[in-house]
Amino acid sequence: MRQMALIELVDISKSFDGELVLDEFNLKIKENEFITLLGPSGCGKTTTLRILGGFETPDTGRVMFQGEDITDLAPNKRQINTVFQKYALFPNMNIAENIAFGLKISGKSKEYIKDKVKYALKLVNLSGYEKRSVDSLSGGQQQRIAIARAIVNEPRVLLLDEPLGALDLKLRQEMQYELIRLKNELGITFLYVTHDQEEALTMSDKVVVMNQGYIQQMGTPEEIYNEPENAFVADFIGDSNIIDGVMMEDRIVKICGCVFPCIDEGFGKKKPVDVVIRPEDIIIGKPGEGILDGVVTSNVFIGVHYEMCIEAGGFEWLAQNTVSYPVGQKVSIRVTPENIQIMNKPQSEDEEALALDE
Amino acid sequence: MKKVLKGIYLALIILFLYLPIFTLMVLSFNEGKTMNAWTGFSFRWYREMFSNRTIMEALGNTLTIAFWAAAAATVVGVMACIGLNAMKEKHRSFFMGLNNIPLLNADIVTGISLMLSFLLFGISLNYGTVLFAHITFCIPYVILSVMPKFRQLENHTFEAALDLGASPAYAFFKVVLPDIMPGIISGFLLSFTMSVDDFVITHFTRGAGINTLSTLVYSQVKVGIRPTLYALSTVIFAAVFVILILVNIISNKREEKRA
Secondary structure, eight states, X not given: OOOOEEEEEXXXXXXXXXXXXXXXXXXXXXXXXXXXXEOSTTSSHHHHHHHHHTSSOOSEEXXXXXXXXXXXXXXXXXXXXXXXXXXXXXXXXXXXXXXXXXXXXXXXXXXXXXXXXXXXXXXXXXXXXXXXXXXXXXXXXXXXXXXXXXXXXXXXXXXXXXXXXXXXXXHHHHHHHHHHXXXXXXXXXXXXXXXXXXXXXXXXXXXXXXXXTEEEEEEOHHHHXXXXXXXXXXXXXXXXEEEEEEEEETTEEEETTEEEEOXXXXXXXXEEEEEEEOGGGOEEESTTTSSEEEEEEEEEXXXXXXXXXXXXXXXXXXXXXXXXXXXXXXXXXXXXXXXXXXXXXXXXXXXXXXXXXX | OHHHHHHHHHHHXXXXXHHHHHHHHHHHTBSSSOSSOXXXXXXXXXXXXXXXXXXXXXXXXXXXXXXXXXXXXXXXXXXXXXXHHHSOHHHHXXXXXXXXXXXXXXXXXXXXXXHHHHHHTTOOOSXXXXXXXXXXXXXXXXXXXXXXXXXXXXTTHXXXXXXXXXXXXXXXXXXXXXXXXXXXXXXXXXXXHHHHHOOHHHHHHOOTTOOOHHHHHHHHHHHOOOTXXXXXXXXHHHXXXXXXXXXXXXXXXXXXXXX
């Protein structure tokens, strides 16, 4: 069954002071999806969110909501609620009044508001906080109140602008699970903006990788991580080795003068390509056992595993392994064919510029 | 030794600050007219003050002008701040610079230029022109005390209110106004005291027949000051003192509540 798009951004362009932030941007968001816009700062992701919320008007293009044009609709008329980066709670009101703000405006009865506030606080695990002041809450608690304040209005879409950016690592991980739970319980469409790739991969149904106002790749977290379409995506999502290679024929790629079997087809013969190999996919062995021989040049313990640099075939490979190989040890490396990802080289200068993270 | 010196120093400062006022208060209760001899305690000058129509009229003018000037300047100033806040950085700092010039300008220049402008446009000098002049010089003080509050407004609270369905006006009164209230109150009080205090500008814009306290005192200096004015000054000082204490108590209580 083909689902109709809930939100559609059509050819959106926006520039600030002559600087193009979004360039003919197109995006479809389906009902009940958790979709994440991921990219470095200045890639246009927050601007996209603000256009959807109604706080910016695009220079050109249309914003469609259930097939209706809402481009010029004021923010207070949209069935969309936002959780802001810095929470933006109202300091002159207590927690219950903050959450009730939207309900009061829409003219709900006192009992309804009271029940709804209680329900929302329970949903974000802060029951009994009605009378507390905003100042007395920690950052993580304020964040959850901001979410509660948005969802009591039962919006069709919830926009979240880097909501976990100010929290510490532990709290951030807890909140990630919390958000997934909320999304499943409420059945609201989530549009999430972040520059943190781990957050994007953990929570999303669909990730949109953006850079300089363009969509670089769109897909499920697995697709984005395992099959990056270009060097920018590969570099931005996780650590990776991006190496020049030549596709000799289908399923055979030549890297650093050595032949590696792979599973990609259809690139043609003797075609220069970019090859992506994730550091955890490099298998380290005794010299002569693998495809390339090399020497360990650095070794850092980073918690789950050791991160090592291995000089081999004129390239410095980044490798991760739970077994430590001391600096100076001679080793060999190999990669199983399915872990080699082949990408076309950027065609034009324009594309090349896009692929580079400036 | 060090402690004693510290004590003496502090006592000297307080003496310098408050001895003149204390002298005035003591003399206001003196029975006789001369300030050289104490002839007995009496409320004579207080009775005379309250029954003196000129003084009471001047007091009334001073207070009503100060109140309305402060109120009007607060409204105009807050609206100006809304506009300034929405401007781009470059324009805002330009207009803030413009706002600061009247503050630094000598009162006498402001007074004479206002008088000239009124006369040029054929407006006769009276209560209205004084009020107008006071509104004019109070506005910059309001802007100066409200603008910082706008700048430190909790980020995006206005947008958050719109997002939750509030109209721009509702969002302003419910969310923005409470946040900038301390700035508005201090702007109002500052304007009020500046207006009560002002002599020079009032002097040039008042015309004949209307007096405020400061112009009344000035005109009486020529014929010799009567102790009724000591009594008046004492009452004003006492009133300010009480208000100051009340304001402090209230703001302390509010802080305790927050903590």
